[in-house]
Amino acid sequence: MAVLTGGGEVLATARGGGFRPPAVGVTTAVDALAGTVGRALAAAGVRAVAHVSACLANADLPVEEERLTAALRERAWGDSVEVRNDTFAVLRAGVTEPRGVAVVCGAGINCVGMLPDGRTARFPALGRISGDWGGGWGLAEEALWCAARAHDGRGAPTVLADALPAHFGLAGMPELIEALHLGDLPPARRHEVTPVLFSAAAGGDAVAGALVDRQADEVVAMATVALDRLGLLGEEAPVVLGGSVLAARHPRLDDRVHALLADRAPKAVPRVVTAPPVLGAALLALDRLAAPPSAGRRLRAHYGA
Numbered sequence: 001m002a003v004l005t006g007g008g009e010v011l012a013t014a015r016g017g018g019f020r021p022p023a024v025g026v027t028t029a030v031d032a033l034a035g036t037v038g039r040a041l042a043a044a045g046v047r048a049v050a051h052v053s054a055c056l057a058n059a060d061l062p063v064e065e066e067r068l069t070a071a072l073r074e075r076a077w078g079d080s081v082e083v084r085n086d087t088f089a090v091l092r093a094g095v096t097e098p099r100g101v102a103v104v105c106g107a108g109i110n111c112v113g114m115l116p117d118g119r120t121a122r123f124p125a126l127g128r129i130s131g132d133w134g135g136g137w138g139l140a141e142e143a144l145w146c147a148a149r150a151h152d153g154r155g156a157p158t159v160l161a162d163a164l165p166a167h168f169g170l171a172g173m174p175e176l177i178e179a180l181h182l183g184d185l186p187p188a189r190r191h192e193v194t195p196v197l198f199s200a201a202a203g204g205d206a207v208a209g210a211l212v213d214r215q216a217d218e219v220v221a222m223a224t225v226a227l228d229r230l231g232l233l234g235e236e237a238p239v240v241l242g243g244s245v246l247a248a249r250h251p252r253l254d255d256r257v258h259a260l261l262a263d264r265a266p267k268a269v270p271r272v273v274t275a276p277p278v279l280g281a282a283l284l285a286l287d288r289l290a291a292p293p294s295a296g297r298r299l300r301a302h303y304g305a
Contacts, residue, residue, distance in 0.1 A: 003044035008295030012043035052078035053285035055089035089280030094240030094273035101226040106243030108135035111222035121229040140193035158207035216256035275305035
């Protein structure tokens with residue numbers, strides 16, 4: 001969280017844990033958020049602000065944004081409140097005006113687009129039930145699936161069958177499967193699978209390479225659909241690429257995303273953003289308050305963006 005003036009000066013910041021209202025409930029999630037907000041407001045020497053721009057993970061549906069907006073209003077942290085999915089923050093951090101499309105590929109995958117007149121394009125981004133594929137967690141599951149089948153003969157050979165258990169210091173896929181199933185390896189460690197997958201793809205493994213290529217296809221599919229919905233497919237428009245998977249700039253993934261965009265959306269201008277999403281949330285607040293352009297420049301300078 002950042003507390004800033006209407007002129008773009010950052011007065012205080014604070015950082016907290018994850019935000020998971022679908023798992024713990026809105027009230028519990030906002031209770032956890034309250035500690036972070038309280039620290040930031042106290043450090044800034046204020047009790048409340050003019051506007052709260054909350055770009056939150058797991059605010060995937062409009063109804064979820066509405067419920068979270070109501071919950072934040074009850075806290076009286078600001079005179080007004082606007083809740084958006086956190087992908088909007090990534091988009092706004094990567095553009096000079098609220099116009100363009102962003103695809104975030106981190107633990108999951110999501111895509112949004114916006115226009116200065118307030119129109120947006122978005123996806124539910126709830127996983128396979130809403131048609132999504134990939135992201136770091138999804139890639140890890142696919143890599144484990146392919147490795148298990150390669151080991152027992154049901155699938156094509158892949159170095160993942162040896163590389164994945166070796167990464168965790170285990171003898172083979174049966175031991176890795178058992179460790180994951182019984183909880184001997186914490187679920188969070190599944191995120192370590194994805195870098196192994198990219199390493200295997202870079203080494204020429206066909207199975208790993210196919211998964212990386214499919215991830216690029218999914219990124220571009222989301223981006224082109226969002227561009228089309230906003231009427232931007234035929235004109236120059238930024239496509240912001242963010243999240244840990246895309247920000248890592250893996251050559252095979254990066255090259256394929258750029259090549260597919262050049263073919264399907266020739267006027268799109270892809271750019272990778274590594275600025276923190278809180279920058280985008282703050283810029284959206286300045287947009288809402290009609291702050292002068294100098295405020296945005298000052299804010300970007302603070303974050304080195």
